[in-house]
Amino acid sequence: xxxxxxxxxxxxxxxxxxxxxxxxxxxxxxxxxxxxxxxxxxxxxxxxxxxxxxxxxxxxxxxxxxxxxxxxxxxxxxxxxxxxxxxxxxxxxxxxxxxxxxxxxxxxxxxxxxxxxxxxxxxxxxxxxxxxxxxxxxxxxxxxxxxxxxxxxxxxxxxxxxxxxxxxxxxxxxxxxxxxxxxxxxxxxxxxxxxxxxxxxxxxxxxxxxxxxxxxxxxxxxxxxxxxxxxxxxxxxxxxxxxxxxxxxxxxxxxxxxxxxxxxxxxxxxxxxxxxxxxxxxxxxxxxxxxxxxxxxxxxxxxxxxxxxxxxxxxxx
Numbered sequence: 001x002x003x004x005x006x007x008x009x010x011x012x013x014x015x016x017x018x019x020x021x022x023x024x025x026x027x028x029x030x031x032x033x034x035x036x037x038x039x040x041x042x043x044x045x046x047x048x049x050x051x052x053x054x055x056x057x058x059x060x061x062x063x064x065x066x067x068x069x070x071x072x073x074x075x076x077x078x079x080x081x082x083x084x085x086x087x088x089x090x091x092x093x094x095x096x097x098x099x100x101x102x103x104x105x106x107x108x109x110x111x112x113x114x115x116x117x118x119x120x121x122x123x124x125x126x127x128x129x130x131x132x133x134x135x136x137x138x139x140x141x142x143x144x145x146x147x148x149x150x151x152x153x154x155x156x157x158x159x160x161x162x163x164x165x166x167x168x169x170x171x172x173x174x175x176x177x178x179x180x181x182x183x184x185x186x187x188x189x190x191x192x193x194x195x196x197x198x199x200x201x202x203x204x205x206x207x208x209x210x211x212x213x214x215x216x217x218x219x220x221x222x223x224x225x226x227x228x229x230x231x232x233x234x235x236x237x238x239x240x241x242x243x244x245x246x247x248x249x250x251x252x253x254x255x256x257x258x259x260x261x262x263x264x265x266x267x268x269x270x271x272x273x274x275x276x277x278x279x280x281x282x283x284x285x286x287x288x289x290x291x292x293x294x295x296x297x298x299x300x301x302x303x304x305x306x307x308x309x310x311x312x313x314x315x316x317x
Contacts, residue, residue, distance in 0.1 A: 002042070003040050003041060003042020003043065004017065004038065004039075004040050004042055004043070004044075004045050004081070005040075005042040005043035005044070005045060005079075005284075005288050006042055006288045007072045007079070008072060008079075009072050009073050009074040009079065010071065010072065010073075011071065011072045012069075012070075012071050013068060013069065013070050013071060013072060013081060014068075014069045015040075015067070015068065016065055016066065016067050016068075016089055016093065016095050016099075016100070017038035017039065017040055017065070017066060017068055017100065018038065018039050018040065018063070018064070018065050018066075018097060018100035018101070018205075019036055019037070019038060019039075019060055019061065019062050019063065019064045019065075019066060019205075020037040020038065020039040020044050020062060020205050021035075021036070021037040021062055021149075021205065021207070022034055022035070022036055022037075022057075022060055022061060022062055023035045024057065027050075031050070031051055032051070032052055032053060033048055033049060033050045033051065033052050034048070034049040034052040034056060034057065034060060035047075035048060036048070036049055036060060038066075038068065038081065039100055039101075039102065040099075040100045040102075041099075041100060041101065041102050041103075042102070042288075043102060043284065043288075045072075045079060045080065045081050046078075046080050046081070047068075047070070047080060047081040047082070047083050048080075048083070049083055049086065059088055060086070060088075062205040062207075063097065063204060063205045064088055064089075065088070065089040065093075065095055065096075065097065065100065066086055066087060066088055066089060067085075067086070067087050067088075067089055067093065068081070068083060068085065068086045069083075069084045069085040069086075070082045070083045070084040070085070071084070074296075076297075077296055077297040077305065078296045078297060079296060097204065101155070101156050101204065102155035102156065103155055103156040103157055104155065104156065104157035104158060104160065104161035105161070106157075106161055106164065108143045108144070108157060108160070111143060111157065111160045111161060111164050112139075112143060112160075114164050114167070115135065115160070115163070115164065115167075115190065118167050118171075118186050118190070119131055119132055119135070119186075119190075121182065121186065122182075122183040122186060122187065123183060124183040124184075124238065126234055126236045126238040126239070127183045127184060127187045127238050127242065128183070128187075129232055129234065130187070130225060130228050130229060130232065130234065130238075130239070130242060131186075131187045131190055131191060133228045133231070133232060134191060134194060134224060134225070134228050135190060135194075137228075138194060138197045141197035141203070142159060142160060142194060142197055143157060143159075143160045144156060144157055144160075144203040145157075145158070145159045145196060145197055145200055145202070145203050145206065146158040146159060146200065146203065146206050147159040147161075147162040147193055147196065148196075149200065149206050149207065149208070151277070151281060151299075151300040152276075152277040152278075152280045152281050152300070153277070153280055154206075156203050156204065157203075159193060159194075159196055159197075162193065162276060162277070162280075163189055163190055163192075163193070165276045166189045166272045166273060166276050167186060167189050167190070169272045169275065169276065170182075170185050170186060170189055170268070170272060173185075173268060173272070179264070180264055180265055180268060181264075181265055184238075184241055184242070184245065184263070184265045185265040185268060185269060187242060187245070188242065188245030188246070188249070188265060188266065188269045189269060189272065189273075191221060191225070191242065191245070191246060192221070192245065192246055192249045192269060192273065193217060193221075194217075194221055194224070195216070195217030195218065195219075195220035195221035195224065195246075196212075196217045198211050198212065198217070198220050199211065199212030199215075199216060199217040199220060200212060216256070218246055218247060218249075218250070218256065218257070218258070221246045222243045222246050222247060225239060225242050225243050225246065226239070226243070241263065244259065244262065244263060244266060245263070245265065245266050245269055247259045248260055248261040248262065248263075248266045248269075248270065249261075249266065249269050249270050249273055250270070251270040251274070278301065281298055281300060281301060282298075282301070282306055285298055285306060286306055286308050286312075289306075289308045290308065291308050291309065291310045291312060291313045292308070292309075292310055293307075293308060294306065294307050294308075295307075295308065
C-alpha cells in the first residue's frame, strides 16, 4: 500500500499532502516555528516548519493542500517528515481534499443499515425509543465524524465504524454470556461516544469545540439522554442506567470517567471500547512495518513498540 505512513527513514518525499493540524511554537532561541500534521489516505505524519512567521501561519492552516519536498527521518522512534520545500497547492495542480482523506472501510449506507438492525433487535421500549431518538437527531454528523482527533478511528466516519465494530463484538458476547442485557449494552455502545458530534468541530481536520473543551463528550451525552427522556416524557430507571453507561465507559477516574462501571453491561462496554480502539492502533502501525522488525512507538499504548512476526506474511501467501 502506498502512502506517507508507509515510507521509511531516508525515503525522499515529493508529493501533495493535506494539512490536518497546525500548532505554533517557539524555540529556546526565541524563533517561531510551526508543527504541521500532514495526512493522506494512509494516515498522518508530523513535520516542523522552522522560522515560520505570520505569513506562513496564514498560508498553512488546517484543510490546506500543499506540495511538499523533503525526506522521512526517525525522531525518538517515530517517523517524521523533514521539510525542504513547501507551498500551497494551486488550482492548476488539479488536486482536491477528498484525495487525501482516510475514510472508514464501510460506506455510510452500510453502517446506517447495520445500526438500524441493532436497534430493531432491542426489546425494551424505553431504551429503544431513547436510542432511536438520539440517533435520528444526530444521524448525519454521527455517520460522518471521526471518533477522535488522534490515536484511533480519527478518520472520516470513524465514529460510526467504531460503534459498528463494537456492536459486532457485543453481539458475540451477549450470545456467549446470556446474562448480559443486550438492549442496554447495544444502546450504551451506540450512545457512548455520540457526544463527540458536539465535542469535535467536524468530519475533516477535527479540533475540539468550546463545548468539547469545557464539558467533554461524556457530560454532553449524559445531558442529551436526560433531555431526550424529557422530550419523550419518559420517567424510568432505564434513563439512569443509560446515563451510567456513558459516565463509566472510560473505566476509571484517571481515564476520564466520573464513575467506575457498576453494571455488568457498563464493565463490558468499557472493555469492548478498549479492545476496538487498541486493535485499530496496533493494526495501523503493524501494517506499515516490515516483517521481523518493530513498529514505531505508540504513545497511546504506553509508548510501546510491537513486533511484526514473519508468520503474518506467510499466512497471507
